[in-house]
Amino acid sequence: MKTRHFLAASVAALVAGPAMAxxxxxxxxxxxxxxxxxxxxxxxxxxxxxxxxxxxxxxxxxxxxxxxxxxxxxxxxxxxxxxxxxxxxxxxxxxxxxxxxxxxxxxxxxxxxxxxxxxxxxxxxxxxxxxxxxxxFDIHSIVLYYNKSLLEGTDFLDDNGELTGIESLEDFEAALAAVQENGSSAPVSYATGDDGGVYRVFYTLLQQQGGELISEDGEVLPGDSVEKAETAIATMTKWFEEGWQPEQALYEASVALFTSGKSGFHMNGVWEVPTMIDLAESGELGFEWGAVEVPQLMDEQTTWADSxxxxxxxxxxxxxxxxxxxxxxxxxxxxxxxxxxxxxxxxxxAYKPVAESAEFQEMEPNATYSSLADNASYDPRSEIAGVASPAYDAAVNIIAPAIHGYMSPEEAVEQIKGELSRAMN
Structure with a gap:
């Protein structure tokens, strides 16, 4: 019986032809x-x-x-x-x-x-x-994480415990002042001493004004983008001067300020969501949190993004x-x-059949901030922009010192134009 089965299998294999390599x-x-x-x-x-x-x-x-x-x-x-x-x-x-x-x-x-x-x-x-x-494969951006405990009793938390009422820069700064009054020692944390953290916040504020870092023909900060870049840096500098953001915080320190309950808000990539979820599930976070698309602080609703x-x-x-x-x-x-x-x-x-699926729509907080996929501002189409590029170098070498008071926004923008223009050649 076994012999007949073996022979039959051998014949079938010959008929089917060789297996695919x-x-x-x-x-x-x-x-x-x-x-x-x-x-x-x-x-x-x-x-x-x-x-x-x-x-x-x-x-x-x-x-x-x-x-x-x-x-x-x-x-x-x-x-x-x-x-x-x-x-x-x-x-x-x-x-x-x-x-x-x-x-x-x-x-x-x-x-x-x-x-x-x-x-x-x-x-x-x-x-x-x-x-x-x-x-x-994906769209990843910075989002605004928030500490619900530090927002309790303010105008910026609705009856469901969700962030509300931030529709302008003035609103956001009022929220920073409110969480500071509630005991936050660093109302908004981000990596103020790292290239990525500084660049992504700066680029978001620049893009929200309709500014360009590098034009399609390779000009650095063309037209009125100079003034818009100065406004972005001046805004970040004000957050430092008011004591709202940490001084020269490296990436890990900026995250720790939020997870330890010292920051009311945290601007960082969506990639830190698993950190928040894991800490919350283990009971180590100590407060309820949420994450939303970075609000419209300037003229347009958009946020730095990459894929x-x-x-x-x-x-x-x-x-x-x-x-x-x-x-x-x-x-x-x-x-x-x-x-x-x-x-x-x-x-x-980035694949819409998955992003629009019922399973993803139930995934939080991803579904809450997924609207940013339609409002994403990618880096300039330039060989000197993007991750680990001269544009990121300019953020840590020029913008970071400026937002800590070591040079004026005008001086910083002049240096950015010079550095990036030279990098083009």
Whole structure:
């Protein structure tokens, strides 16, 4: 009996033909902490579901080291098959020639279409001629975290315990004064001594005035953007002079000021949502909290934002074969379809079928601030902007000293124009 079964199985295998060769997809990312844990879990789940496609993942150091390694590896054809990529760094990637176009056939292989993504993230994933060079995975931005305990008895907490009444800069500053009166020693904390914290708040205030950091033709602070940049820096300086924001706070210290109950508000990325949730669930937070889109403090409702995306680097002088590329696009499509798990890190899925799903709409506080996806202000389309760029260097080297009183807003803006203009050359 066993012999007959064996022979039958052998004949069936011959009729079916040879098994499809397994594709190994080499993957690079820069995701550490909670992001890294979630991504590794997604990779493991993908591998379990796809015996014919296996992801071999490597995590590299975030920032300049990652993008430098991508550039050198792609040039000699020793880079990954797919990699995570900040859309704010896309202009530099295009200048360096390390990214391959994502074609309509690629998107079809992934089971995706351009209409599946928020317009803000999709536009940031395209080159100047409209060619797609990356597939967005999320939209991440700064949000306004708030301490409900320090807002009790003020005009800024409604009957449901939700933030209310902040519709202008004057309203926000009144709220800062109110939480200060309620015992807050640092009414609004953000990383006032770090490049990212300073840049993101500054850029949000600049964009809310309709200002430009770098124009499409490469001019730094064109037209009346000089005055708008001065206003942004003057606003941040006032928060320091009034004792509302911490002095030279590094990233970890700015978070600790909020989680310890000393700050009424905290401006930071959505990626700190898991920190707040974990501390609240363990009983270590000590107060109720919430998070909302950064309110409209100036003329327009918008907030600094960026996206993690997936990109396919050039392969030196060669080209990726068709079967490997189809496997890579299968990975990218699957990741977007499963981005609800990624949203657990605080992010907003860039893939609208997930962002608009009932499951995501029940995810808090993500659903509360998800409106920012339509109001996102991405970094200028310039090779000197984006994460770990000269624009971020200017934030920590020029804007940070200015908001602590070491130079005037006018002097700071003059230095920014000079530094970034020189970086263009």
């Amino acid at each position: 397994q594709q190994t997809v080499t993957w690079w990312d820069f995701l550490a902490g909670g992001d890294g844990v979630r991504m590794k879990a997604l990779i493991e789940e993908f591998n379990e579901e796809h015996p014919d496609i296996q992801i071999e993942g490597t995590t590299l150091e975030w920032g300049v080291p990652f993008y430098t390694k991508v550039r050198t590896a792609a040039a000699v054809g020793q880079g990954p098959d797919v990699m995570t990529y900040h859309l704010s760094r896309l202009p530099l990637g295009l200048e360096e020639g390390v990214l391959t176009p994502i074609t309509a056939e690629d998107m079809e292989a992934a089971g995706l279409s351009e209409g599946d993504f928020f317009e803000s993230s999709l536009n940031a994933a395209k080159g100047p001629d409209g060619t797609l060079y990356a597939v967005p 993690h995306a997936f990109a396919i680097p050039v392969q030196g002088d060669g080209e990726m074969d068709a079967e490997k590329r189809e496997a890579v696009m299968t990975v990218i499509g699957w990741m977007n379809e499963h981005s609800l798990d990624w949203a657990g890190a605080g992010h907003i899925p």
